[in-house]
Amino acid sequence: MTVRRVNRFAGLVGLATALITLAGAEVVSLLVAPGSSPLFAVGSFVIDIVPPWVKDAVIQLFGTADKVVLLSALGVLALVLAIGIGILEYHRPRWGVSGLILLGLVVAIVSVTRSGASLLWGLPTVIGIALGVVILQRGMRRLHLFVDAASRDELAPDTGEKADEASRRAVVGRRGFFTFVGAVSGAAVIAGFAARTVNAGTAAVTAVREKLKLPAPTTPAPAIPAGASLDIPGISPLITAAKDFYRIDTALQVPAIDASKWSLTITGMVENEVTITFAELLALPMTERTITLQCVSNEVGGDLVGNATWLGYPIRELLLRAKPTAGADMVLSRSIDGFTAGTPLSVLQDDKRDSLLAVGMNGKPLPLEHGFPARMVVPGLYGYVSATKWVVELKVTTFANDMGYWTPRGWDALGPIKISSRIDVPAYTATIPAGRTKVAGVAWAQHTGLKAMEVRFDRGPWQPAVLADAISADTWRQWYYDWEATKGVHLIECRATDANGLVQSGRHQAPAPNGSEGWETITVEVA
Ligand SMILES: Nc1nc2c(c(=O)[nH]1)N[C@H]1C(S)=C(S)[C@@H](COP(=O)(O)O)O[C@H]1N2
Ligand SMILES: [Mo]
Numbered sequence: 001m002t003v004r005r006v007n008r009f010a011g012l013v014g015l016a017t018a019l020i021t022l023a024g025a026e027v028v029s030l031l032v033a034p035g036s037s038p039l040f041a042v043g044s045f046v047i048d049i050v051p052p053w054v055k056d057a058v059i060q061l062f063g064t065a066d067k068v069v070l071l072s073a074l075g076v077l078a079l080v081l082a083i084g085i086g087i088l089e090y091h092r093p094r095w096g097v098s099g100l101i102l103l104g105l106v107v108a109i110v111s112v113t114r115s116g117a118s119l120l121w122g123l124p125t126v127i128g129i130a131l132g133v134v135i136l137q138r139g140m141r142r143l144h145l146f147v148d149a150a151s152r153d154e155l156a157p158d159t160g161e162k163a164d165e166a167s168r169r170a171v172v173g174r175r176g177f178f179t180f181v182g183a184v185s186g187a188a189v190i191a192g193f194a195a196r197t198v199n200a201g202t203a204a205v206t207a208v209r210e211k212l213k214l215p216a217p218t219t220p221a222p223a224i225p226a227g228a229s230l231d232i233p234g235i236s237p238l239i240t241a242a243k244d245f246y247r248i249d250t251a252l253q254v255p256a257i258d259a260s261k262w263s264l265t266i267t268g269m270v271e272n273e274v275t276i277t278f279a280e281l282l283a284l285p286m287t288e289r290t291i292t293l294q295c296v297s298n299e300v301g302g303d304l305v306g307n308a309t310w311l312g313y314p315i316r317e318l319l320l321r322a323k324p325t326a327g328a329d330m331v332l333s334r335s336i337d338g339f340t341a342g343t344p345l346s347v348l349q350d351d352k353r354d355s356l357l358a359v360g361m362n363g364k365p366l367p368l369e370h371g372f373p374a375r376m377v378v379p380g381l382y383g384y385v386s387a388t389k390w391v392v393e394l395k396v397t398t399f400a401n402d403m404g405y406w407t408p409r410g411w412d413a414l415g416p417i418k419i420s421s422r423i424d425v426p427a428y429t430a431t432i433p434a435g436r437t438k439v440a441g442v443a444w445a446q447h448t449g450l451k452a453m454e455v456r457f458d459r460g461p462w463q464p465a466v467l468a469d470a471i472s473a474d475t476w477r478q479w480y481y482d483w484e485a486t487k488g489v490h491l492i493e494c495r496a497t498d499a500n501g502l503v504q505s506g507r508h509q510a511p512a513p514n515g516s517e518g519w520e521t522i523t524v525e526v527a
Helices: 003-032 038-049 052-091 095-112 119-155 161-211 278-283 315-322 345-349
Strands: 263-268 274-277 287-294 305-314 330-335 340-344 356-361 375-377 391-397 420-425 435-444 450-457 477-485 488-498 521-526
Touching: 003 038, 003 052, 003 095, 003 119, 003 161, 038 052, 038 095, 038 119, 052 095, 052 119, 095 119, 119 161, 263 315, 274 278, 274 315, 278 356, 287 356, 287 375, 305 315, 315 345, 315 356, 315 391, 330 345, 340 345, 420 488, 435 450, 435 488, 450 477
Parallel strands: 263 391
Antiparallel strands: 263 274, 287 305, 305 356, 330 340, 330 391, 356 375, 420 435, 435 477, 450 488, 488 521
8 A cells, every 4th residue: 555545544543533532522521611622722722822913814804703713723723733643643653642642731731721711621631632542543453454454455466265365354454444434533523513512502691691781679688787797717708609609400511591582481270371581581670689598418517508699580479470270389390401399389479488580699690500591599498499490480280299300309399498507617627726716607597597506515515606697587697606725626516596496406317308407516626
């Protein structure tokens, strides 16, 4: 076989390698972040470093297609490099592989240093390159088999058994090679395009969300009392920033919903089926409330709890329009991704409880991970029975006929939040200096409110702690205790008492089926 022909085939292996690398990276970037796709990371890097006159020239030439041109150019560059790597690997085994890894390293570094990136952003490239290395080596093995068989066939006598055998092997080698390259490339193109499409959808929705201006609340959240927030290093901030807010859902890929196409429909046991679009929702008088949300899976002392200021429309008002019929006792809210939650109808109709169809979180549109464009927030109920994100339907029904997602999976149909409290400072198993210090944390009994907070040391008598002012009964409260820490190892426990006098139970109970119980217990060493 001529070197030119061999190079052409080696180049094909390089192409398949590039396709699988890009596709693999694209798929992994779905799970990491849309911007972590190496093509995009490198693309935005190029945009950042290119001198202004080049940028201007490109925009002059291509107008708004400039980004497409850039990405296409990068794609072509990747393919050309890949062909080179394939040819190199054929003639100098392991040199091509090394080149590929080196290239990957550069791209990974570019990816993790993008603004807003984390180390995780290198993962798509790393996995893509790993796949590429496997394909490059396997492809080369096939190519060698194919080339050897073809050369033997060329050297074999013109006729006879030997000639037949040689040409048969050559055909098998050739078929094996092309099947391999074809299958790999085909699979890569399909997976890559599918992942790219989903990724682009997320990027588009992110852009819409960033431009969205929420209406001001008609009923603003009551001002937060100055005494609600304690200035103690290490204590949970009174309001949890969206980026630090725990996230729990069954969505492998965060749904990217086009807000202009979103609508919510109230169906089931109602006199009027009601459908509301996002624009209609935003035009309604909005209520703003600070509400602490919690996951039923939260262990005592755990961090699956957060406090945010939500902007939304009262669900009770929507239900008034729909007019539930007699006998209904549950609202099954459904997410676009299929998740459902069963909430007591009476809770959602209660005019003393601010159950919201929320569109805003801490002054911004909901982050995609927290339910953009709309989600439910119900004070006092665990998230699994109330806080449906990406909500698109409220079906008025009965507990006898319907079940939320988690109910057949071993969790109670009803999920009122249990009273709980946690110690933030000192940190779990910390070492601290002897002397005056503060033990502090947060406590909650949503929709009931708290009356008292206590701590005890080394299983001694309970001591009253100080509760910071409450925002409302629906939010957690910070608390602290002034402690004279003496040398030695100490066990610290805390417990809250709700407004009705119910004391947080010390009996340990695992989260399933209706929420954890017990006292948070930490050990600190005082040196
Ligand atoms: N669509 C959807 N909504 C969902 C869930 C889910 O899995 N899918 N999980 C629920 C659970 S169990 C909790 S605790 C809250 C968490 O909300 P967050 O992720 O905004 O903190 O969302 C609720 N809403
Ligand atoms: Mo949850």
